[in-house]
Amino acid sequence: MEIRHMGPIGALITGVDVKTMDDAAFAKIYRTWLDCNVICVRDQQLQIDDFLAYSRRFGDVSPHPAKSTRHPERPEITLLGTNKFRADGTLDQDIYRRGAEGFHTDGSYEEVPYKATQLYAIAIPNQGGDTFFSSGYAAYEALPQRLQERLEGRYGLFKYGGRKQANALLNAEDRTVPPVRHPLVRVHPETGRKLLYFDQNKILSIEGLEATESDAIIDEMTAFMIEPPDQYRHQWKKGDVVIWDNRCSYHKAAGDYPPEQDRIHWRVSIKSR
DSSP: OEEEEOSSSOEEEESOOTTTOOHHHHHHHHHHHHHHSEEEEOSOOOOHHHHHHHHTTTSEEEOOSOGGGBOSSOTTSEEESSSOBOTTSOBOHHHHTTTOSSSBOTTTTSSSOOSEEEEEEEEOOSSOOOEEEEEHHHHHHHSOHHHHHHHTTOEEEEOTTGGGTOOTTSOGGGTTOOOEEEESEEEOTTTOOEEEOOOTTTEEEETTSOHHHHHHHHHHHHHHTTSOSSEEEEOOOTTOEEEEETTTEEEEEOOOSOTTSOOEEEEEEEEOO
């Protein structure tokens, strides 16, 4: 196994088969993941059961609430990039640009948020289609002290679609789920490091603040997330397995590949056991 650190965050791992590796090899991968926020294990050849078995070594696999994009036979898996053209031939931007509307963290709308998200690259376009990642640790450290102090002990209210109600991928019956609350400044349960837990696409308000102040702080943090610190840009190759830690990182898709080309991934959402 070879591990190449890509910068302040991100690591590329080669020379291992996730289908057959032993517990010692997985422990090394898991430790690298905690240290680097996001890792790619390259050159994998996986069937669905292989992908699920590897994903479950990180935690429990939970179906995504967007039922329309679940795998028809394995609902634990979300299909990304399929069916992006409507019956009339027009491009469905909700599918094509899924995940490209700014840095965010997955599962903040869940009572128990996602520990991790993992993708397996099935088809990759010949240009574009990268994914950007950034660090929640670095984001917290870069906040002005006044904002760190204002957010300490505060909870955010989160809901799929957030203030823009961008919930077109949900079934109608799933759009009325009540918001959940999570601390905005938290300590990672495994690394012990303090971080900013924020999702500009899912947050509704900051609990305990007047609406005007809550909106102003959310807008300030959203502007900060346009170019957050400690970034890693992943250029996909077919066979890549990429997992990121939703507890301490943000990500966004570039949303820039040629629409006529395929960019298809299997995706799973992972929760702590």
